[in-house]
Amino acid sequence: MAPLPSTxxxxxxxxxxxxxxxxxxxxxxxxxxxxxxxxxxxxxxTNTATSTVATSFGLIDIKINFSAFYAYRYMVATGVIxxxxxxxxxxxxxxxxxxxxxxxxxxxAFLDFYGDKVFSYLLATGAGAGFGLTVDLKQNxxxxxxxxxxxxxxxxxxxxxxxxxxxxxSVFSSLSLSKKAV
Amino acid sequence: MAPLPSTxxxxxxxxxxxxxxxxxxxxxxxxxxxxxxxxxxxxxxTNTATSTVATSFGLIDIKINFSAFYAYRYMVATGVIxxxxxxxxxxxxxxxxxxxxxxxxxxxAFLDFYGDKVFSYLLATGAGAGFGLTVDLKQNxxxxxxxxxxxxxxxxxxxxxxxxxxxxxSVFSSLSLSKKAV
Numbered sequence: 001m002a003p004l005p006s007t008x009x010x011x012x013x014x015x016x017x018x019x020x021x022x023x024x025x026x027x028x029x030x031x032x033x034x035x036x037x038x039x040x041x042x043x044x045x046t047n048t049a050t051s052t053v054a055t056s057f058g059l060i061d062i063k064i065n066f067s068a069f070y071a072y073r074y075m076v077a078t079g080v081i082x083x084x085x086x087x088x089x090x091x092x093x094x095x096x097x098x099x100x101x102x103x104x105x106x107x108x109a110f111l112d113f114y115g116d117k118v119f120s121y122l123l124a125t126g127a128g129a130g131f132g133l134t135v136d137l138k139q140n141x142x143x144x145x146x147x148x149x150x151x152x153x154x155x156x157x158x159x160x161x162x163x164x165x166x167x168x169x170s171v172f173s174s175l176s177l178s179k180k181a182v
Numbered sequence: 183m184a185p186l187p188s189t190x191x192x193x194x195x196x197x198x199x200x201x202x203x204x205x206x207x208x209x210x211x212x213x214x215x216x217x218x219x220x221x222x223x224x225x226x227x228t229n230t231a232t233s234t235v236a237t238s239f240g241l242i243d244i245k246i247n248f249s250a251f252y253a254y255r256y257m258v259a260t261g262v263i264x265x266x267x268x269x270x271x272x273x274x275x276x277x278x279x280x281x282x283x284x285x286x287x288x289x290x291a292f293l294d295f296y297g298d299k300v301f302s303y304l305l306a307t308g309a310g311a312g313f314g315l316t317v318d319l320k321q322n323x324x325x326x327x328x329x330x331x332x333x334x335x336x337x338x339x340x341x342x343x344x345x346x347x348x349x350x351x352s353v354f355s356s357l358s359l360s361k362k363a364v
Contacts, residue, residue: 128307
């Protein structure tokens with residue numbers, strides 16, 4: 001038997017299956033990003049420690065919160081910005097899931113691609129900053145700082161998890177770009 | 183005049199121009215990544231400070247280097263791993279530039295894509311950790327720590343620059359993926 005003519009087939013073929021990701025999976029990853037960042041921000045923003053300091057009035061207790069540390073302020077900033085982006089993308093993805101078409105058409109695929117890259121890198125630096133400060137502060141850990149630093153580690157871990165989900169979204173939007181290009 | 187039959191054309195068309203990046207540009211970005219990381223690692227690994235500490239023998243001067251801080255060890259680790267990867271990719275790109283074909287064929291495009299993503303994220307967390315620790319240590323800066331911390335900021339800045347170049351490589355390899363898919 002002669003081989004079938006395959007030229008037409010190969011020119012009109014569907015995109016490779018590996019680049020087709022269900023919108024539901026995309027939506028779930030966006031929502032998980034948002035939830036991780038939300039808990040990270042809540043934990044770090046409500047984290048307080050009491051420190052006894054010597055003043056002209058004698059020893060007094062002062063409250064210390066995240067804003068005393070630049071790294072924790074940066075964590076909160078990246079977490080909040082990441083949440084806003086994840087929420088926006090969640091809305092777009094819900095639109096996609098319910099209507100079957102992408103908001104703004106396929107032209108926005110490049111915006112997703114670059115947006116996901118920028119915001120996932122931002123979250124990576126935020127998680128890095130959180131761990132970078134906290135792990136070394138833990139070297140001088142005492143009863144006054146122990147709970148504060150443990151919560152900071154928890155918040156940094158959640159930021160790291162949020163970053164990993166956003167990195168997965170970034171892989172999806174890159175692969176989706178190659179699907180659009182076909 | 184009747185419109186030309188465009189079906190054949192659109193099916194066999196070349197990839198969009200925006201996804202065609204000159205191999206020379208790709209090579210330059212890889213080399214710049216390597217150089218930035220090399221200088222970052224040299225600066226942080228040779229950075230030392232002298233601190234006067236009270237011991238049972240009285241006051242003595244001790245040398246402190248990067249290994250006293252987890253964040254700086256992590257910076258060195260990410261910098262060295264990033265350098266090894268940038269060097270490997272530089273070799274592949276030189277092969278591409280000189281022979282006109284990709285080492286291992288187009289099948290390695292996916293490896294570039296995922297590799298660039300992973301290593302650029304790694305460098306982002308390394309830069310984040312470096313700044314996260316150093317910026318807050320600068321709050322307690324004194325004459326003994328000033329030079330050490332300034333060099334740490336310089337090393338973290340070079341790591342950040344290396345990360346930005348690696349992120350550009352990652353954009354290239356993602357776009358190249360969509361070119362391969364056509």
